Amino acid sequence: xxxxxxxxxxxxxxxxxxxxxxxxxxxxxxxxxxxxxxxxxxxxxxxxxxxxxxxxxxxxxxxxxxxxxxxxxxxxxxxxxxxxxxxxxxxxxxxxxxxxxxxxxxxxxxxxxxxxxxxxxxxxxxxxxxxxxxxxxxxxxxxxxxxxxxxxxxxxxxxxxxxxxxxxxxxxxxx
Amino acid sequence: xxxxxxxxxxxxxxxxxxxxxxxxxxxxxxxxxxxxxxxxxxxxxxxxxxxxxxxxxxxxxxxxxxxxxxxxxxxxxxxxxxxxxxxxxxxxxxxxxxxxxxxxxxxxxxxxxxxxxxxxxxxxxxxxxxxxxxxxxxxxxxxxxxxxxxxxxxxxxxxxxxxx
Numbered sequence: 001x002x003x004x005x006x007x008x009x010x011x012x013x014x015x016x017x018x019x020x021x022x023x024x025x026x027x028x029x030x031x032x033x034x035x036x037x038x039x040x041x042x043x044x045x046x047x048x049x050x051x052x053x054x055x056x057x058x059x060x061x062x063x064x065x066x067x068x069x070x071x072x073x074x075x076x077x078x079x080x081x082x083x084x085x086x087x088x089x090x091x092x093x094x095x096x097x098x099x100x101x102x103x104x105x106x107x108x109x110x111x112x113x114x115x116x117x118x119x120x121x122x123x124x125x126x127x128x129x130x131x132x133x134x135x136x137x138x139x140x141x142x143x144x145x146x147x148x149x150x151x152x153x154x155x156x157x158x159x160x161x162x163x164x165x166x167x168x169x170x171x172x173x174x175x
Numbered sequence: 176x177x178x179x180x181x182x183x184x185x186x187x188x189x190x191x192x193x194x195x196x197x198x199x200x201x202x203x204x205x206x207x208x209x210x211x212x213x214x215x216x217x218x219x220x221x222x223x224x225x226x227x228x229x230x231x232x233x234x235x236x237x238x239x240x241x242x243x244x245x246x247x248x249x250x251x252x253x254x255x256x257x258x259x260x261x262x263x264x265x266x267x268x269x270x271x272x273x274x275x276x277x278x279x280x281x282x283x284x285x286x287x288x289x290x291x292x293x294x295x296x297x298x299x300x301x302x303x304x305x306x307x308x309x310x311x312x313x314x315x316x317x318x319x320x321x322x323x324x325x326x327x328x329x330x331x332x333x334x335x336x337x338x339x
Contacts, residue, residue: 019320021215023214030312066253070257082246093213118308125313141274144275145279145282146285163279
Protein backbone atom coordinates (compact mmCIF):
# COMPACT_ATOMS: atom_id res chain seq x y z
CA UNK A 1 0.00 0.00 0.00
CA UNK A 2 1.39 3.38 -0.96
CA UNK A 3 2.70 5.93 1.48
CA UNK A 4 0.19 8.52 0.31
CA UNK A 5 -2.70 6.39 1.58
CA UNK A 6 -1.01 6.04 4.97
CA UNK A 7 -0.40 9.78 5.07
CA UNK A 8 -4.05 10.40 4.20
CA UNK A 9 -5.16 8.04 6.98
CA UNK A 10 -2.88 9.78 9.48
CA UNK A 11 -4.12 13.22 8.43
CA UNK A 12 -7.82 12.31 8.49
CA UNK A 13 -7.77 10.63 11.88
CA UNK A 14 -5.44 13.11 13.54
CA UNK A 15 -7.85 15.88 12.55
CA UNK A 16 -10.74 13.82 13.90
CA UNK A 17 -8.88 13.26 17.16
CA UNK A 18 -9.07 16.93 18.09
CA UNK A 19 -12.77 17.37 17.27
CA UNK A 20 -13.95 14.02 18.70
CA UNK A 21 -15.84 15.56 21.61
CA UNK A 22 -17.90 12.70 22.99
CA UNK A 23 -15.50 9.99 21.88
CA UNK A 24 -15.01 7.83 18.82
CA UNK A 25 -18.68 7.03 18.27
CA UNK A 26 -19.55 10.71 17.96
CA UNK A 27 -17.26 11.03 14.94
CA UNK A 28 -18.56 7.94 13.12
CA UNK A 29 -20.50 10.11 10.64
CA UNK A 30 -17.31 12.01 9.82
CA UNK A 31 -15.30 8.79 9.44
CA UNK A 32 -18.06 7.48 7.18
CA UNK A 33 -17.89 10.67 5.13
CA UNK A 34 -14.09 10.42 4.76
CA UNK A 35 -13.71 6.69 4.26
CA UNK A 36 -16.81 5.82 2.21
CA UNK A 37 -17.94 9.02 0.53
CA UNK A 38 -14.73 10.95 -0.15
CA UNK A 39 -12.01 8.29 -0.59
CA UNK A 40 -14.21 5.35 -1.58
CA UNK A 41 -12.00 2.99 0.44
CA UNK A 42 -14.94 0.72 1.27
CA UNK A 43 -18.71 0.38 0.86
CA UNK A 44 -21.21 1.62 3.45
CA UNK A 45 -22.07 -2.01 4.27
CA UNK A 46 -18.42 -2.89 4.88
CA UNK A 47 -18.14 0.16 7.11
CA UNK A 48 -21.17 -0.99 9.12
CA UNK A 49 -19.72 -4.50 9.36
CA UNK A 50 -16.38 -3.24 10.67
CA UNK A 51 -18.20 -1.13 13.21
CA UNK A 52 -20.24 -4.15 14.30
CA UNK A 53 -17.05 -6.15 14.65
CA UNK A 54 -15.51 -3.50 16.89
CA UNK A 55 -18.66 -3.41 19.02
CA UNK A 56 -18.80 -7.17 19.40
CA UNK A 57 -15.13 -7.43 20.32
CA UNK A 58 -13.92 -6.51 23.81
CA UNK A 59 -11.96 -3.28 24.10
CA UNK A 60 -12.45 0.43 23.55
CA UNK A 61 -14.90 1.54 20.83
CA UNK A 62 -12.09 3.48 19.22
CA UNK A 63 -10.81 0.17 17.83
CA UNK A 64 -13.20 0.63 14.92
CA UNK A 65 -10.52 3.06 13.74
CA UNK A 66 -7.88 0.30 13.87
CA UNK A 67 -10.13 -1.90 11.75
CA UNK A 68 -10.72 0.84 9.20
CA UNK A 69 -6.97 1.50 8.95
CA UNK A 70 -6.32 -2.20 8.59
CA UNK A 71 -8.93 -2.62 5.89
CA UNK A 72 -7.47 0.30 3.93
CA UNK A 73 -3.73 -0.32 4.32
CA UNK A 74 -3.06 -3.52 6.28
CA UNK A 75 -1.29 -3.68 9.62
CA UNK A 76 0.64 -0.45 8.96
CA UNK A 77 -2.69 1.26 8.28
CA UNK A 78 -4.11 -0.07 11.54
CA UNK A 79 -1.17 1.24 13.57
CA UNK A 80 -1.11 4.62 11.80
CA UNK A 81 -4.88 5.18 12.10
CA UNK A 82 -4.97 4.13 15.78
CA UNK A 83 -2.06 6.35 16.76
CA UNK A 84 -3.44 9.24 14.68
CA UNK A 85 -6.80 9.22 16.46
CA UNK A 86 -5.23 8.82 19.92
CA UNK A 87 -2.01 10.80 20.08
CA UNK A 88 -3.20 14.40 19.45
CA UNK A 89 -6.00 14.15 22.01
CA UNK A 90 -3.70 12.30 24.45
CA UNK A 91 -1.16 15.10 24.31
CA UNK A 92 -3.93 17.61 24.94
CA UNK A 93 -5.29 15.56 27.84
CA UNK A 94 -1.81 15.16 29.30
CA UNK A 95 -1.24 18.89 29.10
CA UNK A 96 -4.62 19.89 30.51
CA UNK A 97 -5.15 17.30 33.25
CA UNK A 98 -3.03 19.18 35.77
CA UNK A 99 -4.61 22.58 35.22
CA UNK A 100 -8.17 21.27 35.19
CA UNK A 101 -8.55 20.92 38.96
CA UNK A 102 -7.79 24.60 39.47
CA UNK A 103 -10.63 25.72 37.20
CA UNK A 104 -13.26 23.44 38.64
CA UNK A 105 -15.45 26.32 39.78
CA UNK A 106 -14.80 28.63 36.83
CA UNK A 107 -18.04 29.74 35.13
CA UNK A 108 -16.52 29.53 31.65
CA UNK A 109 -15.80 25.88 32.27
CA UNK A 110 -19.44 25.14 32.99
CA UNK A 111 -20.50 27.15 29.93
CA UNK A 112 -18.16 25.23 27.62
CA UNK A 113 -19.34 21.95 29.06
CA UNK A 114 -23.00 22.99 28.88
CA UNK A 115 -22.58 24.14 25.29
CA UNK A 116 -20.81 21.01 24.10
CA UNK A 117 -23.31 18.53 25.59
CA UNK A 118 -26.08 19.22 23.03
CA UNK A 119 -23.56 19.03 20.18
CA UNK A 120 -22.28 15.69 21.46
CA UNK A 121 -25.82 14.34 21.79
CA UNK A 122 -26.65 15.51 18.26
CA UNK A 123 -23.53 13.73 17.00
CA UNK A 124 -24.52 10.51 18.78
CA UNK A 125 -27.99 10.60 17.25
CA UNK A 126 -26.48 11.26 13.83
CA UNK A 127 -24.17 8.26 14.33
CA UNK A 128 -27.12 6.04 15.19
CA UNK A 129 -29.04 7.25 12.16
CA UNK A 130 -26.18 6.78 9.68
CA UNK A 131 -25.00 3.43 10.98
CA UNK A 132 -28.60 2.16 10.91
CA UNK A 133 -28.93 3.23 7.29
CA UNK A 134 -25.66 1.51 6.41
CA UNK A 135 -26.42 -1.69 8.31
CA UNK A 136 -30.10 -2.31 7.66
CA UNK A 137 -31.19 -3.45 4.21
CA UNK A 138 -34.39 -5.23 5.20
CA UNK A 139 -37.44 -4.80 7.39
CA UNK A 140 -36.24 -7.52 9.77
CA UNK A 141 -32.82 -5.88 10.13
CA UNK A 142 -34.55 -2.64 10.96
CA UNK A 143 -36.74 -4.46 13.48
CA UNK A 144 -33.61 -5.93 15.13
CA UNK A 145 -32.12 -2.44 15.43
CA UNK A 146 -35.29 -1.17 17.12
CA UNK A 147 -35.63 -4.19 19.41
CA UNK A 148 -31.96 -3.94 20.45
CA UNK A 149 -32.28 -0.21 21.16
CA UNK A 150 -35.41 -0.81 23.25
CA UNK A 151 -33.75 -3.74 25.01
CA UNK A 152 -30.83 -1.54 26.03
CA UNK A 153 -33.03 1.31 27.22
CA UNK A 154 -35.75 -0.64 29.01
CA UNK A 155 -34.12 -3.78 30.40
CA UNK A 156 -30.91 -4.70 32.18
CA UNK A 157 -29.91 -7.38 29.68
CA UNK A 158 -26.21 -7.22 28.84
CA UNK A 159 -25.86 -5.80 25.28
CA UNK A 160 -23.65 -8.72 24.22
CA UNK A 161 -26.62 -11.06 24.63
CA UNK A 162 -28.65 -8.87 22.29
CA UNK A 163 -25.82 -8.91 19.75
CA UNK A 164 -25.54 -12.69 20.04
CA UNK A 165 -29.29 -13.14 19.60
CA UNK A 166 -29.22 -10.89 16.54
CA UNK A 167 -26.32 -12.91 15.11
CA UNK A 168 -28.34 -16.10 15.58
CA UNK A 169 -31.36 -14.52 13.91
CA UNK A 170 -29.08 -13.65 11.00
CA UNK A 171 -27.66 -17.19 10.83
CA UNK A 172 -31.16 -18.62 10.88
CA UNK A 173 -31.85 -16.64 7.73
CA UNK A 174 -34.32 -14.11 9.13
CA UNK A 175 -32.39 -10.97 8.18
CA UNK B 176 -0.34 -1.42 36.12
CA UNK B 177 0.03 -2.37 32.51
CA UNK B 178 -1.21 -5.89 33.11
CA UNK B 179 -4.20 -4.79 35.13
CA UNK B 180 -5.20 -2.11 32.65
CA UNK B 181 -5.05 -4.50 29.73
CA UNK B 182 -7.26 -6.82 31.72
CA UNK B 183 -10.27 -4.59 31.83
CA UNK B 184 -10.80 -4.55 28.10
CA UNK B 185 -11.56 -0.88 28.02
CA UNK B 186 -15.25 -0.69 28.66
CA UNK B 187 -15.81 2.27 30.93
CA UNK B 188 -17.86 0.66 33.73
CA UNK B 189 -15.26 -2.08 34.08
CA UNK B 190 -12.51 0.50 34.26
CA UNK B 191 -14.35 2.23 37.04
CA UNK B 192 -14.82 -1.00 38.96
CA UNK B 193 -11.14 -1.81 38.72
CA UNK B 194 -9.75 1.65 39.50
CA UNK B 195 -12.18 2.61 42.24
CA UNK B 196 -13.64 -0.52 43.82
CA UNK B 197 -10.91 -3.10 43.53
CA UNK B 198 -7.54 -1.32 43.45
CA UNK B 199 -8.63 1.81 45.31
CA UNK B 200 -6.32 3.95 43.20
CA UNK B 201 -8.91 6.73 43.20
CA UNK B 202 -12.03 7.61 45.17
CA UNK B 203 -15.37 7.61 43.38
CA UNK B 204 -15.34 11.44 43.36
CA UNK B 205 -11.87 11.62 41.88
CA UNK B 206 -12.86 9.16 39.18
CA UNK B 207 -15.99 11.15 38.29
CA UNK B 208 -13.93 14.31 38.15
CA UNK B 209 -11.41 12.72 35.79
CA UNK B 210 -14.18 11.23 33.66
CA UNK B 211 -15.96 14.56 33.27
CA UNK B 212 -12.70 16.13 32.11
CA UNK B 213 -12.10 13.30 29.64
CA UNK B 214 -15.60 13.50 28.23
CA UNK B 215 -15.19 17.20 27.82
CA UNK B 216 -11.85 16.94 26.02
CA UNK B 217 -11.82 15.58 22.48
CA UNK B 218 -10.59 12.08 21.73
CA UNK B 219 -11.60 8.58 22.79
CA UNK B 220 -12.87 8.91 26.38
CA UNK B 221 -11.40 5.77 27.85
CA UNK B 222 -8.02 6.49 26.28
CA UNK B 223 -8.07 9.92 27.91
CA UNK B 224 -8.97 8.34 31.26
CA UNK B 225 -5.99 6.01 30.99
CA UNK B 226 -3.74 9.01 30.25
CA UNK B 227 -5.08 10.96 33.24
CA UNK B 228 -4.81 8.07 35.69
CA UNK B 229 -1.37 7.08 34.41
CA UNK B 230 -0.12 10.69 34.63
CA UNK B 231 -1.41 11.05 38.12
CA UNK B 232 0.66 8.20 39.49
CA UNK B 233 3.76 7.99 37.33
CA UNK B 234 3.80 11.12 35.16
CA UNK B 235 4.54 10.77 31.46
CA UNK B 236 5.86 7.24 31.92
CA UNK B 237 2.63 6.19 33.62
CA UNK B 238 0.56 7.73 30.83
CA UNK B 239 2.47 5.80 28.17
CA UNK B 240 2.27 2.51 30.05
CA UNK B 241 -1.44 2.94 30.74
CA UNK B 242 -2.13 3.74 27.08
CA UNK B 243 -0.19 0.75 25.75
CA UNK B 244 -1.70 -1.51 28.40
CA UNK B 245 -5.19 -0.38 27.49
CA UNK B 246 -4.84 -0.72 23.73
CA UNK B 247 -2.43 -3.53 22.96
CA UNK B 248 -4.40 -6.71 23.63
CA UNK B 249 -7.76 -5.46 22.26
CA UNK B 250 -5.94 -4.07 19.22
CA UNK B 251 -4.60 -7.47 18.20
CA UNK B 252 -7.83 -9.19 19.12
CA UNK B 253 -9.92 -6.91 16.93
CA UNK B 254 -7.47 -7.25 14.03
CA UNK B 255 -7.65 -11.05 14.34
CA UNK B 256 -11.42 -10.83 14.16
CA UNK B 257 -11.06 -8.47 11.20
CA UNK B 258 -8.81 -10.97 9.41
CA UNK B 259 -11.29 -13.77 10.05
CA UNK B 260 -14.11 -11.58 8.79
CA UNK B 261 -12.28 -10.75 5.56
CA UNK B 262 -11.31 -14.38 5.07
CA UNK B 263 -14.84 -15.66 5.45
CA UNK B 264 -17.01 -12.73 4.40
CA UNK B 265 -17.79 -14.56 1.12
CA UNK B 266 -19.28 -17.48 3.04
CA UNK B 267 -23.07 -16.97 3.00
CA UNK B 268 -23.51 -17.94 6.66
CA UNK B 269 -20.96 -15.31 7.77
CA UNK B 270 -22.71 -12.67 5.70
CA UNK B 271 -26.01 -13.66 7.31
CA UNK B 272 -24.46 -13.58 10.78
CA UNK B 273 -23.16 -10.08 10.14
CA UNK B 274 -26.45 -8.77 8.85
CA UNK B 275 -27.87 -9.65 12.27
CA UNK B 276 -24.92 -8.37 14.32
CA UNK B 277 -24.61 -5.10 12.40
CA UNK B 278 -28.31 -4.38 12.90
CA UNK B 279 -27.96 -4.94 16.66
CA UNK B 280 -24.76 -2.86 16.87
CA UNK B 281 -26.63 0.01 15.20
CA UNK B 282 -29.36 -0.41 17.83
CA UNK B 283 -26.78 0.05 20.63
CA UNK B 284 -25.75 3.42 19.21
CA UNK B 285 -29.35 4.52 18.68
CA UNK B 286 -30.08 3.64 22.32
CA UNK B 287 -27.02 5.51 23.56
CA UNK B 288 -28.01 8.62 21.59
CA UNK B 289 -31.61 8.52 22.81
CA UNK B 290 -30.56 7.98 26.43
CA UNK B 291 -28.23 10.95 26.25
CA UNK B 292 -30.94 13.04 24.58
CA UNK B 293 -33.30 12.28 27.47
CA UNK B 294 -30.99 14.15 29.87
CA UNK B 295 -32.77 16.79 31.91
CA UNK B 296 -30.09 19.32 31.01
CA UNK B 297 -31.46 19.31 27.46
CA UNK B 298 -35.06 20.17 28.31
CA UNK B 299 -34.50 23.78 27.40
CA UNK B 300 -33.61 25.95 24.47
CA UNK B 301 -30.35 23.97 24.32
CA UNK B 302 -32.29 21.13 22.69
CA UNK B 303 -32.26 23.23 19.52
CA UNK B 304 -28.52 22.57 19.23
CA UNK B 305 -29.13 18.83 19.35
CA UNK B 306 -31.51 19.14 16.41
CA UNK B 307 -29.23 21.49 14.46
CA UNK B 308 -26.24 19.18 14.96
CA UNK B 309 -28.23 16.10 13.95
CA UNK B 310 -29.61 17.69 10.79
CA UNK B 311 -26.24 19.21 9.82
CA UNK B 312 -24.30 15.96 10.23
CA UNK B 313 -26.82 13.23 9.38
CA UNK B 314 -28.92 14.88 6.67
CA UNK B 315 -26.93 17.76 5.15
CA UNK B 316 -23.58 15.95 5.71
CA UNK B 317 -21.65 19.03 6.75
CA UNK B 318 -17.97 18.33 7.58
CA UNK B 319 -17.53 17.93 11.33
CA UNK B 320 -14.81 20.58 11.55
CA UNK B 321 -17.17 23.14 10.01
CA UNK B 322 -19.84 22.20 12.54
CA UNK B 323 -17.41 22.51 15.44
CA UNK B 324 -16.28 25.93 14.27
CA UNK B 325 -19.77 27.14 13.36
CA UNK B 326 -22.26 25.67 15.81
CA UNK B 327 -20.26 24.79 18.91
CA UNK B 328 -19.26 28.41 19.72
CA UNK B 329 -22.90 29.53 19.38
CA UNK B 330 -23.99 26.67 21.64
CA UNK B 331 -21.33 27.56 24.23
CA UNK B 332 -22.37 31.21 24.07
CA UNK B 333 -26.00 30.21 24.62
CA UNK B 334 -24.99 28.12 27.64
CA UNK B 335 -23.00 31.06 28.98
CA UNK B 336 -25.90 33.46 28.49
CA UNK B 337 -28.35 31.08 30.16
CA UNK B 338 -26.17 30.81 33.26
CA UNK B 339 -26.16 34.50 33.96
